[in-house]
Amino acid sequence: MKRFKGFGRNEFVIAADSINLTITAGTIVALVGSNGSGKSTLMSMIAGSQLPDSGRIIVAGEDVTEQPSWQRTGKVALVRQNPEHNVFSALTIVENFALAEAGQARRFNLKRAAGPRVRDLARDTLAQFSMGLEDRLDQLAGTLSGGQRQAVSVAMATSRNPALLLLDEHVSALDPTRARVVMEQTEAIVRQRSIATLMVTHDMGHALKHSDRLILMHRGRIAMDLASKEKAGMGVPDLLARFEKLTGETLPDSAVLARA
Numbered sequence: 390m391k392r393f394k395g396f397g398r399n400e401f402v403i404a405a406d407s408i409n410l411t412i413t414a415g416t417i418v419a420l421v422g423s424n425g426s427g428k429s430t431l432m433s434m435i436a437g438s439q440l441p442d443s444g445r446i447i448v449a450g451e452d453v454t455e456q457p458s459w460q461r462t463g464k465v466a467l468v469r470q471n472p473e474h475n476v477f478s479a480l481t482i483v484e485n486f487a488l489a490e491a492g493q494a495r496r497f498n499l500k501r502a503a504g505p506r507v508r509d510l511a512r513d514t515l516a517q518f519s520m521g522l523e524d525r526l527d528q529l530a531g532t533l534s535g536g537q538r539q540a541v542s543v544a545m546a547t548s549r550n551p552a553l554l555l556l557d558e559h560v561s562a563l564d565p566t567r568a569r570v571v572m573e574q575t576e577a578i579v580r581q582r583s584i585a586t587l588m589v590t591h592d593m594g595h596a597l598k599h600s601d602r603l604i605l606m607h608r609g610r611i612a613m614d615l616a617s618k619e620k621a622g623m624g625v626p627d628l629l630a631r632f633e634k635l636t637g638e639t640l641p642d643s644a645v646l647a648r649a
């Protein structure tokens with residue numbers, strides 16, 4: 390559970406409540422919900438940037454609830470919405486990989502960390518995106534497009550096979566074509582590596598197409614939990630209608646808003 394101080398005296402907002410969620414290895418769970426439903430709060434508690442008021446976060450059998458985010462590196466990887474928040478612009482692609490590696494090994498000798506082993510790791514992981522990034526390891530990350538940066542971010546986040554990958558609207562800042570490519574490649578990589586994945590999205594089409602299970606949050610709680618079988622054959626209008634019936638509110642679909 391997580392609550393925040395509200396505007397009035399003795400007023401609180403319960404951002405996450407009674408959430409019981411287990412994600413098994415190799416499963417992609419889409420997390421959707423209206424604005425303010427608690428998705429980011431849940432992601433932050435799992436990533437370690439917010440402490441829950443009560444409850445536990447267990448990753449690969451280890452209780453990480455009290456661990457700060459840097460201690461969870463290697464177990465939990467996060468790709469944020471804004472490409473600029475995921476990579477260091479002033480470093481090259483391979484130096485970004487090296488920095489992630491150095492952080493995990495608690496070493497900060499960037500030159501040494503960016504040696505042949507990390508180059509091979511970066512090249513192999515980036516090759517899966519088929520964007521030619523594997524041949525541009527020495528290019529400054531700041532000169533990459535948003536889509537290329539997100540591809541590098543997903544490659545960095547998955548290269549060490551974390552137990553859990555958090556995708557926080559990671560393609561929402563990209564144009565629809567780039568978003569589709571990065572989303573498809575992300576799915577291919579996490580499936581190939583069997584990484585448990587929790588993906589927040591406002592694009593209901595992505596949520597239905599690229600997940601094994603779809604969770605809908607409303608007012609800090611899980612209002613709907615659709616397994617693969619239940620969501621099979623379901624279209625975006627069906628999902629939106631189910632949400633409306635359940636909550637009496639409408640669910641915004643960013644893909645629709647982007648086309649409007």
Ligand SMILES: Nc1ncnc2c1ncn2[C@@H]1O[C@H](COP(=O)(O)OP(=O)(O)OP(=O)(O)O)[C@@H](O)[C@H]1O
Nearest residue numbers: 393394402404422423424425426427428429430431
């Ligand atoms: N630091 C904070 N202080 C006070 N209230 C907060 C804080 N963070 C979140 N909240 C409140 O908690 C509730 C859940 O917010 P949260 O950001 O988790 O929702 P969300 O589902 O991620 O929304 P969005 O889709 O708009 O990003 C909201 O009512 C929000 O105003």
